[in-house]
Amino acid sequence: MKFGVLGGTFDPPHAGHLAFAKAAIGRLELDEVLLLPAYRNPIKTARSASAKDRLEMVRRMAEGEPKLSVSDIEITRGGASYMVETLMELQMVRPGDYWLLLGADALRSFEAWKNPRKILKLCRLGVAIRPPFSEADAMRGLSEEIREKVDLVPMKPIDISSTELRARLEKGSGLVRLFLSAPVIQYIKQSHLYGA
Ligand code: ATP
Numbered sequence: 362m363k364f365g366v367l368g369g370t371f372d373p374p375h376a377g378h379l380a381f382a383k384a385a386i387g388r389l390e391l392d393e394v395l396l397l398p399a400y401r402n403p404i405k406t407a408r409s410a411s412a413k414d415r416l417e418m419v420r421r422m423a424e425g426e427p428k429l430s431v432s433d434i435e436i437t438r439g440g441a442s443y444m445v446e447t448l449m450e451l452q453m454v455r456p457g458d459y460w461l462l463l464g465a466d467a468l469r470s471f472e473a474w475k476n477p478r479k480i481l482k483l484c485r486l487g488v489a490i491r492p493p494f495s496e497a498d499a500m501r502g503l504s505e506e507i508r509e510k511v512d513l514v515p516m517k518p519i520d521i522s523s524t525e526l527r528a529r530l531e532k533g534s535g536l537v538r539l540f541l542s543a544p545v546i547q548y549i550k551q552s553h554l555y556g557a
Pocket residue numbers: 367368369370371372376377378381462463464465466467489490491492519520521522523524525
């Protein structure tokens with residue numbers, strides 16, 4: 362089986378995440394993509410929704426998508442979420458060919474992650490462009506060791522981030538509907554997340 366793993370804080374999950382997961386399924390012929398909300402991103406401080414709320418929003422976004430599933434293993438493990446530990450766990454419970462899915466911005470910080478070498482023994486990298494980063498930006502300066510593990514995932518660029526959406530929700534801007542699914546918006550409103 363071929364699995365994709367899309368980790369993130371998903372605070373909140375948006376159309377960029379969804380389009381990336383679908384593009385990866387198509388390009389890499391994946392059987393399944395696991396959406397994997399981190400309990401705590403070790404290199405990120407800003408975060409506003411709880412792990413439980415982020416997990417629920419990701420579940421809602423994935424609803425009705427046959428090849429998407431949601432994993433709570435990082436949230437259940439708690440503490441700082443290290444992808445290397447997650448991939449070891451996944452390979453034990455569900456051995457297979459894995460692609461760690463990374464947007465160009467995430468690839469740029471990959472070498473600062475815990476044990477990137479070990480990660481590259483456990484999976485390949487499926488990389489998508491993400492504005493403002495082009496494919497060339499994404500690959501620039503990467504060691505040969507990493508480059509040879511990268512499979513590019515073409516997708517129509519979607520210039521949105523959770524940070525931008527949190528700001529729009531806080532301002533009460535209506536410009537969120539293009540990027541958040543209706544069940545996610547409904548959950549945000551009913552739970553009063555992001556000042557909405
Ligand atoms: P934040 O602004 O809080 O950092 P984000 O929008 O970057 O949120 P993350 O949860 O940090 O979302 O992203 C998880 C993964 O999804 C990363 O690999 C990131 O590069 C990728 N990703 C997020 N948004 C997009 C997008 N619009 N296009 C392509 N990849 C994306």
